[in-house]
Amino acid sequence: MEKVVLGLSGGVDSAVAAARLRQMGYEVHGLFLELGLGGTETAQEVADELGIPLYIAHRREAFEQQVCTYFADEFKNARTPNPCVVCNPLIKFRALTDYADEIGAKYVATGHYARTGTDSEGRALLLRARAQKDQTYMMHRLPRRTIARCVFPLGEAEGKDEVRANARELALGVSDKPDSMDICFIPDGDVHGWLERHGAALPEGDFVDETGRVLGRHLGLHRYTVGQRKGLGVAAEGRLFVHALDTANNRIVLSLSDVYKKEIMVRNINYIAPEYAENGAFSCDVRVRFSVHSNRATVYPDGEHARVVFEDAVRAPTAGQSAVFYDGEIVIGGGFIEG
Numbered sequence: 001m002e003k004v005v006l007g008l009s010g011g012v013d014s015a016v017a018a019a020r021l022r023q024m025g026y027e028v029h030g031l032f033l034e035l036g037l038g039g040t041e042t043a044q045e046v047a048d049e050l051g052i053p054l055y056i057a058h059r060r061e062a063f064e065q066q067v068c069t070y071f072a073d074e075f076k077n078a079r080t081p082n083p084c085v086v087c088n089p090l091i092k093f094r095a096l097t098d099y100a101d102e103i104g105a106k107y108v109a110t111g112h113y114a115r116t117g118t119d120s121e122g123r124a125l126l127l128r129a130r131a132q133k134d135q136t137y138m139m140h141r142l143p144r145r146t147i148a149r150c151v152f153p154l155g156e157a158e159g160k161d162e163v164r165a166n167a168r169e170l171a172l173g174v175s176d177k178p179d180s181m182d183i184c185f186i187p188d189g190d191v192h193g194w195l196e197r198h199g200a201a202l203p204e205g206d207f208v209d210e211t212g213r214v215l216g217r218h219l220g221l222h223r224y225t226v227g228q229r230k231g232l233g234v235a236a237e238g239r240l241f242v243h244a245l246d247t248a249n250n251r252i253v254l255s256l257s258d259v260y261k262k263e264i265m266v267r268n269i270n271y272i273a274p275e276y277a278e279n280g281a282f283s284c285d286v287r288v289r290f291s292v293h294s295n296r297a298t299v300y301p302d303g304e305h306a307r308v309v310f311e312d313a314v315r316a317p318t319a320g321q322s323a324v325f326y327d328g329e330i331v332i333g334g335g336f337i338e339g
Contacts, residue, residue: 001025002027002106003029003100003103003105003107004026004108005097005099005100005107006028006030006108006109007108007109008030008046009180010045012167012175013112015172015174016163017110017152018030028050028052029052030052030054031054031096033057034056034058034059034060035060049172066086067083067091068185071083072195076222077320080318082321082322083183083185085140088142089141089142092110097149106149107151108150109151110152112138113131115128116148123144124148125273126139126272126330127331128329128331130158136324137322138290140333142270143272144274195222202250203220205220205221205250206218207232209253215234224245225316227258229258237256238256240256243259260313261316261317262314263310266305266307267338268335269304269333270333272331276325276327277299277301280300283299284299284332286323286325286326295310295311295312296312297310319337320336321337323336
């Protein structure tokens, strides 16, 4: 029986993933990431209910250094971070593969909505999930060697309703447990409060129009994103949009027109399928935020950077977020959007 190490969070997705892995014939070993956020007892209860061993991987220090510090630094530089994109390769999947190597397991697994496959030459591919709830955007920084070891039991699921129904059929205690929050280390959802407590809040400054005329006062660049139109508190003849964050002058430029761009620059690209970039420019679909929507574009690679030119202008691509490249269901790779 082939061993697999499963990331077991104590939620419904990972619990159903464990059950499905056993049905697939794997010897399942659970791993809980201890990040100083609690949840160990719940994960152990789920493991006991499923009858699988659970290993506690202590990664609090690495998580705080590599994910929380990144999160705070991005806001300090008026960029919008996505912590899951950084956590997956540096913390979560590294812990899974490290423990898998330790116990001689060939495979690792999670409850992510994603799939894997191989191309005509036998190279590993990361593929979009069947369901609309596709999470490959968050996983595009994983190296191909890790993808080759991954099993995603929920990749063929129709959606979360199917997974919850499966959990009820299995009489799992977590079948009706609410979904986890977007940012695990900010359970109350108060991002601004977290930034203030961690010294990452930025000072107040001026709202200005595109000519530099002062329109009012903002509460700190960390509280705003390009394209934002709510919560500005500035009176105008029409609806105002955040057009740019001027870090050099601590100003926010507002405009009466929405923000669209035909071209962006992307840095620190990770290619899961580097063969796409071997011969220069390539056409693909690009997601500029975590959603199912993508836009057709041409990518012009330049080492770890790329210029992305869209067929039609996209709304508010945001510095710090990821641009992820797709060829149909295949995840080519992606990188961080530059300001």
